[in-house]
Amino acid sequence: MTEQKKYLFGPVPSRRLGLSLGVDLVPFKYCPLDCVYCQLGKTTNLTIQRKEYVRAEDVLEELKQRIAQGLRADVITLSGSGEPTLNSSFGKVIEGIKKLTDIPVVVLTNATLFYDEQVRQDCAKADIVVPSLDAADNETFEKINRPEKSLTVEKLIDGLCKFRNEFTGKLWLEVFMVEGINTGKEQTQKLKEAIEKIKPDKIQLNTAVRPTAESGIERIPIERLESIAQQIGNNCQVVADYPESEQTENMLIKSEQILDMLKRRPCSLDDICAGLNIHRNHALKYIGRFENEGKIVAEIKNGKKFYKSSEHKNTP
Numbered sequence: 001m002t003e004q005k006k007y008l009f010g011p012v013p014s015r016r017l018g019l020s021l022g023v024d025l026v027p028f029k030y031c032p033l034d035c036v037y038c039q040l041g042k043t044t045n046l047t048i049q050r051k052e053y054v055r056a057e058d059v060l061e062e063l064k065q066r067i068a069q070g071l072r073a074d075v076i077t078l079s080g081s082g083e084p085t086l087n088s089s090f091g092k093v094i095e096g097i098k099k100l101t102d103i104p105v106v107v108l109t110n111a112t113l114f115y116d117e118q119v120r121q122d123c124a125k126a127d128i129v130v131p132s133l134d135a136a137d138n139e140t141f142e143k144i145n146r147p148e149k150s151l152t153v154e155k156l157i158d159g160l161c162k163f164r165n166e167f168t169g170k171l172w173l174e175v176f177m178v179e180g181i182n183t184g185k186e187q188t189q190k191l192k193e194a195i196e197k198i199k200p201d202k203i204q205l206n207t208a209v210r211p212t213a214e215s216g217i218e219r220i221p222i223e224r225l226e227s228i229a230q231q232i233g234n235n236c237q238v239v240a241d242y243p244e245s246e247q248t249e250n251m252l253i254k255s256e257q258i259l260d261m262l263k264r265r266p267c268s269l270d271d272i273c274a275g276l277n278i279h280r281n282h283a284l285k286y287i288g289r290f291e292n293e294g295k296i297v298a299e300i301k302n303g304k305k306f307y308k309s310s311e312h313k314n315t316p
């Protein structure tokens, strides 16, 4: 019997994209970077090796079934458990999606492989590409993104400039700000100069709102981010947190289910994902919010992290 796999998650409400159906094209957590702020945790496979980690046919078969069931989504987003462009078939996946539906395709990428012409050509098949760039000098790049050893910031910026010249869709550059690493005047000035060369349609500043790979990465206050946005340029905006009132009914039900589950017994992240059939990204989003609101607390038991309701009196 073949193993039942799931490559799609959501749709989940996204701060920038509306209702987004996620497509996971690499195993957890394959990435050419190991960003200190990553909400998925530490990179376990720091690699630039491209291969068909997940078969395009399997992803498209699952999508076909979701469409037949009446999929409602504003966008289909290639993102997930690592860097989607590491999957050598991601271009085939985009082509296949476009044959199945008119829903726009978005790629969230760290752009580290844009030096490869094939990756750029495949990415250019999407409607919206959201690459990230957090540093424009190697010292800051090393500190914030902890790249695979062959990568340099020059290679990254050059790939982004080439892609901009070749891609006619929307290019929204995301910059993740970490206080004390890339927020200084010198770093933001270099970023501004690099961004002027890349010429994205929009620049979006982000900050840590959920648990991060490294501890001590604080959320930057909105006023501070807005002042950095002004230094960077006119088309630079702060990505505001997603308003609760705009969440879909389905997502509110899932978030209530997480709380109910944790009231019954302490659970690990894997328990929550398996119990409610939701993706890690999605579960982490709610866990981070509930922790901030004091509704749940985390505890380490036998080396494993468990979450429990603050109303729960017993320890795991």
Ligand code: SF4
Pocket: 031, 032, 033, 034, 035, 037, 038, 039, 040, 043, 081, 082, 083, 110
């Ligand atoms: S934030 Fe993105 S690019 Fe950085 S380590 Fe996590 S998955 Fe990779």
